[in-house]
Amino acid sequence: MSEPTAVPSAGPPDLPTAGPARTGGAGSTPTRLRGIPEAPAGGRRRRRPAGALLVGGAIVVAVVVIALVSFVWTPHDPGIVNAADRLQTSSWRYWLGTDRFGRDVVSLLMVGSRTTLLVGIVAVGVAMLVGVPLGILAAMVPRWWGELLMRGNDLLLAFPALLLAIMLTAVHGQGIVTAMIAIGIASIPSFARVVRSGALSVMKTEYVLAARAAGRRPVGIALRHVLPNVASLVIVQASVSFAIAVLAEAALSYLGLGAPPGTPSWGRMLQEGQELLFVAPRLEVFPGVCIALAVLGFNLLGDGLRDHFDPRLEDRR
């Protein structure tokens, strides 16, 4: 992936050949100033982040496609209990075997991806709806109020998603909605924090100063200038938070606090399979791999997007 021998793009400016031999390449710029190093967006520097972006994006797209396909087609009906076919190993009929009720594991995994995505979308949606305005607000109000808001925000960090969900469950009883809201609330602080730090630097720019001098109202400035400029930060955070939400949902369902019985979910499959660990460990491996792959996908996508939006951070993560 890396090219140790290549000239760094910020290399000596008097180098006669700017960048490695890209002449004749389809993407080579027609007018290249001699002695000026190539822009970072040229080609070489983007190659590394593109790896994470492509792999992560591919995994995420695959999960979404599988979830969509599960609405119209699964190899078997995941709800059908078939005692004769219980605990089958892999075969042509059941690609990944069956569970202790004789349900097809592939079909369960496919339908389970819906739960994963639904929880992620709702949780991240809740977190964004509250966290983004909160972060912008904390950047636009006088400094003292902003600090106070952020202190409160930091305090919420002391309540991880799992703890909030357990508290909510204690009062409301288990349920997927409870889990989604709890994970969403717990994800608010990270959005607020990221957005505020981005918004603070936007507020210092001259165009915002000009807009304020022109008498534009704060809401207008927030929507027209701040929001578009922090959008990339929000997208990256959304991807990372999605990964966290997938992990949290899996843990909650595993504990029996998330998806109720009858709702296929990867975490729930792990819980149901654990009793049979000595008999059929594969029932734990398949949903486990799915969870890890989905989380890996969203994490890589987040990393890739971060590098894409801000190539300076390329080596940081």
Added chain:
Amino acid sequence: MLLRLAERTLIFLVSLVVSSVFVFGFMVLLPGDPAKVALGTNATPESVAALREEFGLNRPLLEQFLSWAGGLVRLDPGVSYISRAEIGPQLADRLQVSLILVLASMLIAVTIALPLGTLMAVHHRSTLGLGLSALSQVGVAVPAFLAGILLITVFAVQLRWLPAGGWVPPAYNPVEFLRHLLLPALSLGLIQGAVLTRYVRSAVLDVLREDYLRTARAKGLTPMRALVRHGLRNAAVPVVTVLGLQLATLLVGAVVIERVFVIPGLGSMLLDAVGNRDLLVVQDVVMVLVVAVLLVNFVVDLLYVVIDPRLRTGAR
């Protein structure tokens, strides 16, 4: 420095108060009468009224809050609505078990992350660095409880080297204690180690680019000696922050791991209480966990001052 200490202490104390109000409010103001919840389906209006009277649930909210919070300060978390047992002694036992588990996991995580993260940073352009980086990325994606299940599958089910779960107090049998501790601590520690490795890598990478490190190289130190003598101390500041945040994650991760390995820690106590609708126990355990998180953050804040002399003057 004193000013900074005072400021940090004040923030810590205020956070304690605010979060206790939050936890209390969460449990009390949400729909659902704890007495009704405790009695479940057998609730009659009379029995609910009697229970409310017995546990002081019909007093004004402020009074209830003060008596609960005051009890916590005096280390008396009250009596369970369900079992009528004192919560305090059980809480102390369970906390001890969870702390042992968390500290052992932390030790494993740090032991993995410091050398590996540094190695990854020093070799960040080579195949070795990239390979390790990819490996840590996979580690981050695996939930700790899944790692636990997989470790059980391999070491308890297949190889039969270690027990699949349970807990032996260290005073009872130290060898069995370690055998029972190893798998749960590994499952938490390995995953957390993967997360920490990435932070160590990025912190060391930042330091490697600093001018003072180039100067150290220029005066003839080898790369490794320059890093050890001048770099690692500076890389420590962000790493300590993450360590603090991770201790919090570990405490909550332990909740799930305790369920996987059937360990009688705070997590099992919390989940059992949720299952039994024992709301005061839930409230107490959550509060203990939150206090632990806040306390760790507070200590991390104080540690900065020790690690980074620039912060001692009070200048930020």
